[in-house]
Amino acid sequence: MRVLRLRRIEFNVIRHLPFCRDYTDVARSSGVSLSSVPRVLSSLRSKFLLRALFDLNSMGFSLGLFKVRFSEELYQKPIPFVLEKIPVSLGKSELSLLLLALCPAGRCSDVADILKSEEYTSLAGRFLWRSDMPRDAVLDGGYLRVNFDSIREIMEREISPRISAPVKRKPDYVDLWITAELMRDPFVRLSKKAEEMGLKQQTASYHYNQHVRPLHLFNVLTPKFRSLRVPGILLELHTSRESSEQVAWGLSLHPMIRETLVSEDGRVYVLSYIQGSDLFELYRFLEESELVKAFTYRGVLIHEVLEYTLPFGDAFREDPYNLEVMYEAIYTPRQPKPQWHVYRIGDEQALGQ
Template sequence: MGLIPSFFLFEDRGYDLKDFKKPYVTTIGKVLGEKEYFFVKATIPQEHLDEYVGIFGAEPELGEIGLIEYYWEPYSPLTIHRRNHLDVDLKNFIEVFEKEASKPQIFTITQRLPVDEIDLYIIKEKMKNPFKSLTSMGKIINRSQQLISYHFHKHVYPLWERNSIMIFQNYYRTPLSLHFLEFSDTKSARGFAKTLAYLPYTHIVLLSTSRPFLIYIGTILQERALDLMRIISQLRKKDYIRYYRFIGYVDPDYFKEYTISFRGVLRAGVWSLPATKSLDDVAEELSFPLV
């Protein structure tokens, strides 16, 4: 598709959510900690990378362009399925991490696949409801089921990497938190990213493609927080982790997720940058139960 996952952190200078509602943004959050920040996750057209940061009218404290996304999967080696809840197996965290870090990295060459407005509409609808039928999509936009099916199987399905599963929880009682970690090498960073994704309360792990650095957003339960900090301490002493920073807690009242930008962003099959448009003009907000 030619969209590059990216992340930006802005120190709050009296901003509001609407200041970051720009095309191609998929997540906006406000973080409360030593300082107050807004963070933005966006999927930026490759041809607009150089000019995109300026769309916010502010200089980010951190900008990472080019990220690999990791999500929790229910059949992970560090997830314990109990009768009424899920728990984590942190006793084996370092063992699993070292195993993941030792695995050879497999590089794959992917071809950029072109998309059109119908493809983007299907992706948007599947992001909102992965079980929505192609027939119902066709009826909404007055297109035949055959045409929608063709676009889905020929264009959308090859782009569909995975479905992610999210555990609904009360983010006022157990808020999401934002963490940055830098590692001694790319193998350690990749191994730690994969291991974090085995924890059931991980929201997302973002691994930089340009340096051994990752961004973690997840819920660290109070009864597990000390154990996880001890793991980070041990890996720091072993020189796996060079830098760790806790940014703060995500305020649920200022946390929004959006579909792919799909409306009015293509011109003759090429991504445009409609800088004057709001995110609400080109995308739709995803329902995100906070309690």
């Protein structure tokens, strides 16, 4: 499958990017000159979404997947605590919007009530492609190539790694802001952003080093599938609870699988953009694998999957889990003074009210 075209220097960088925290880390680990790092990252951002992944559970959040009726207004409107909007079609008039949302203190039922969700499931895990795995990824004629047989072997023979933060911490409003900045750009200059926010550089540095950095698991790259003109599908896999995370982790090793989501009852949702012979290999694996009991086609991923950061702003000074902000964002007119913001990942401007 010849889709993701990379230069050798870009390939060398992405193989080391997950655990880099600054430009010096990138240069040292990949062998690229420090002066070349900004240019290479700029080129990669034209092809991928690059962002930091955090241990949200250690911040007091759980994840839920909520199904609502699709509307253009809801699709475009930023909503605090909603991390992704996934438009799904089963036919011309069968449109749904799946919302991947944060549930403060496990309050998924409260979030479902606010969203007026038709159905929802609490999630036990979320897996995104780590560009340092699988280890046999190669450049084939300038295109990134991952052998699906190697993914199958890794899934069946290796144990999915558990990476979690060393601490649990309730974030304050400064932590939320820094986390949002890193979620959209893990190499952002926080000193410059702190000045724009009216914060002292020392304050931003303290919160980053003491509160936020320990919760930063690794960086992830996701191809910009819309620009590749590659259609996506949503699959639902039925597995045992014991093997669900193993299956989800294994499938997420393929760069053309946007992500996998694990429900608490053992179902695995796969957002796949795999094409060509690899798609045949995927279906064959699902049919033959003893880890997968059954799988169902849930629809086509229409439009673009929109992804957002954690919310931040004055609305969270007293309570970082303030769900009233979510309700107001959906059902009340705009406030005269901005109270909260989110970034849509891939955009520069903060959104919110």
